[in-house]
Structure formats: C-alpha cells, structure tokens
Amino acid sequence: MNIGDVADLSGLPAKTIRYYEDIGLVEPLRSANGYRSFRQSDVHKLAFLGRARALGFTIEDCRSLLKLYADTDRASAEVKQIAEEHLDRIDRKIAELTEMRATLSHLVDACAGDHRPNCPILADLAME
Amino acid sequence: MNIGDVADLSGLPAKTIRYYEDIGLVEPLRSANGYRSFRQSDVHKLAFLGRARALGFTIEDCRSLLKLYADTDRASAEVKQIAEEHLDRIDRKIAELTEMRATLSHLVDACAGDHRPNCPILADLAME
C-alpha cells in the first residue's frame, strides 16, 4: 500500500506518517520505484499511534506503548504506569487551565466592554 | 537596573527577558558598558507580561494588551474581546483534556496493573 492509502485508512496525514518513519516509529518497506510500501501491520501500528496521540500520549509514550504491545511477555503494570503518569499530567493541566479560567472569567465579567477606556482586565494585569 | 535585578523583581528569568527584548516587547536602554539598563517602566511592563503569560495569553495577545494598556483612548471592548477569545481557547482545551481524561481513566481502571500481559489499555489502542 502507498502512503496515500495508508493516510486515508489511518486518518493520519501523509506528512505525519513520513515523520513517524523518520523518528523510527514505523519502518515500511520500499517498492522498486522508491515509494514506501506499507504492510497491514504498518497500517495497524499507525492507527494505534493515531489513537494514542489522540489520547494525548507523547511520542515517547507511544514508542514505549508500541514496544509493550509487541512484547507478549509484558506486565500490564508497565502499561498502566505510563497511562497513570499521563493521567496525572492531564489532571495537572486541567487544574492549571481551570484556575486560569476562573481568574479570567472573573475579569471578563467585570469589564464593561464598551467604548470607554476603563478596564479591570488591564488594571489587574498592571496590578493597579 | 541590570537584568538580574529585573529578573528578581519581575519573577521572569533573565533569558526570557532578553527574549522579550528580541521580539520587541520591551526596549531597555543600554549603559556605556553595553549592559541593558531597565527603567521603572520596563520593570512594570515585564511584570505585566509575566501576569498575562501566567493567565495563558499568547505572546501576540500580550503585545496587543500592552499596546491597549499604553493607549489611554482604548475602548475596553477591545481588551474584553481578546480576553473572551482566550477564554474560549481555554474552554476548548479544558473540554478536550476532560474527554481524554474520561477515556483514559476508564482504561486505567480496567487494567489490572500486575505481572500478567493482558491489558485493556493496549487492547483499546489496538482496537482489538
């Protein structure tokens, strides 16, 4: 299969698939004409990557997850640890954003948003 | 004032302050020895930037906010619009993360996390 078909099947842009080969996440074969030739297993791997990335795992997480997936002797504890660390990252990020949101929405509510220059948002940023 | 003092006062790393000068957010004077010489107004501006960045505004937002702050004829509506757009970005990001979190936490709960290879997390990623 050529890269365009794989892009359609996996939902990943061709550019991204080439990038994933670059950094060693997939190793498609090559046809005589130099085109990448993807096996069914490559397509499967790329779909796996797409879903892992959609869950926010980093590329390095994905690399580890793929390795664990390929290792039938893995301990599920290893997978779970990666996922739990990622869950923590997400929770911290949500907490950070939620705090920003609270402050910001408070300021937005306080701002008249009309033609006059007086503005509590700027006042807060300037610590006036 | 030298950059180190300003870094201490504003809470921004010296590297970041140099970067902000690079991209035209501040324009400190220079002493005879070539050192940056920060006025009170520069320090104030940098503190403003630090707070705006802490609220998650982009650098370009910060540039606009600084311009509005300097313009005593501004309409508060302009400030409010920037803040509201940012609030939307934050809300979208929180929604995205919350959805990731839900899926991921579901998978983590389903995973035994022991020495056995069976793993619902990998199974889900592989769409098995």
Next chain:
DNA sequence: ATAAGGGTTCCATTCACTGGAAGGTCAACA
C-alpha cells in the same frame, strides 16, 4: 593578578508536526 559573579551575543534544541520547493513516477487519455 586573578577569581567570582555579573553581563553580552549567537547558535542549537525542545515538541510534534506542517508547509513548500524541486523533482521523480505512474496511469489515463488524445
């Protein structure tokens, strides 16, 4: 004289792509 602790510039790296240029390959159609 020299050492410590400032400061300076410039270049490379981060993360995960994405855009674009320049060019090779292939299938279909006139």
Next chain:
DNA sequence: TGTTGACCTTCCAGTGAATGGAACCCTTAT
C-alpha cells in the same frame, strides 16, 4: 507517443515560547 494530473520522493524552514550552552566581556574584591 506525448502530455496531463495525481501521486510519490527528499530536503529545508518554520511554528511558540522559551531554554541551554559556549565563548567571551565587565566589575569588584581579594
């Protein structure tokens, strides 16, 4: 057979917002 258009290839540069490091200059104290 020629050519068009849709593929494919590689390589280089840019994104955002810094951060790390090298190599070097300035100031002050010992």
